[in-house]
Amino acid sequence: MADPLAVANTIKEKFPEAVVEIIEFRGEVTVVVAPEVLLDIARFCKETEGLEFNHMADLSAVDYWPDKPRFAVNYVLRSMIYGHMIRLKVYLPEAQPVIDSLTSIWAGANWPEREAWDMFGIKFEGHPNPRRILMPFDWTGHPQRKDYPLGYEEVQFSFNYDRVQAKKPHPED
Secondary structure (H helix, E strand, O other): OOOHHHHHHHHHHHOOOOEEEEEEEOOEEEEEEOHHHHHHHHHHHHHOOOOOOOEEEEEEEEEOOOOOOOEEEEEEEEOOOOOOEEEEEEEEOOOOOEEEOOOOOOHHHHHHHHHHHHHHOOEEEOOOOOOOOOOOOOOOOOOOOOOOOOOOOOOOOOOOHHHHHHHOOOOOO
């Protein structure tokens, strides 16, 4: 069953109320699912003969602010046995961006889930080690959120050399 659309339809047949939408774009198929059944769908994708998605290749998060729902988590699943790939997508609200951890199904979800929490503030319920991975432990906030305050240093060019140098800390001579 190498056709990703056939895989998506198999998931929809098993979980008809949980599949919100199937999106096919340029040969890639995304199955948008309800967050409360993500764990069951992921387990089904891994354990069902003919699907056997034995590798979670990627996990990424998206902030759609100011749109609602605000967050989405994308899971790219691959079957190393059959060579097919599919994407599961879950939308999460701004007020409670919480989803079940998939580390019990794919151990490789551990660090990407920590990154999504660290950068976006999405909590993965049941994660074995929910702590920061990219930012310092005492960091406040989640820097990939679109409403996170920007702080930057002006890039130095020849036309603004003196202004940038004046703002930089220099050791006392």
